[in-house]
Amino acid sequence: MKRILMVIVGVLVVAGLTLGGVYMMRDKISVMLGLSVPLVELSKTPLFKPLDKFVISLDSEDTTYYLVMESVLVTHRPDQLEQLDEYEPLMRNALVQYFSNRSNEAVRKELQDVGALQKALLAKLVTTLQGYGYDPVLDELLITKVVVQ
Known part of the structure; x- marks a missing residue:
């Protein structure tokens, strides 16, 4: 039972880290996949x-x-x-x-x-x-x- 619980916790930790990384890199990933272009705030002055x-x-x-x-x-x-x-x-x-x-x-x-x-x-x-x-x-x-x- 402990092994199954440890495996489940391990899978959840890996999944959480993966989702966190994807969330932080979402703009770059979306551009690479051609899904959308992140909005860039333009400077008011040149x-x-x-x-x-x-x-x-x-x-x-x-x-x-x-x-x-x-x-x-x-x-x-x-x-x-x-x-x-x-x-x-x-x-x-x-x-x-x-x-x-x-x-x-x-x-x-x-x-x-x-x-x-x-x-x-x-x-x-x-x-x-x-x-x-x-x-x-x-x-x-x-x-x-x-x-x-």
Whole structure:
């Protein structure tokens, strides 16, 4: 009789621990199963994630020029800030891909409409991250400093 009681208590303890773990992980499990998306409270003010300075060479017929750019990502989702740190190598690679086949003249022309360039770079970053299975929620990419020399 004691053995049966001990087995029943053991099963109940394991079941309780399992249910407790499932309850605590319910948001992650539901997303993994595609059941629902947990609600994330949006920030009332924009949140900024500065990217490291970006430098790339630009070819020209006469000489090689360098593009130096500093940019900031904007989101209203606090949970995105930590994830963006993990994504930084992918985002830097996306910037290299974007500028790698552009000449000095083409980049100077693009810089005449900074708003359009910011939108193009944001689209490139989002597409790249989605290609790796991430679903970034980015509102804007701001170019805070740019030099071509």
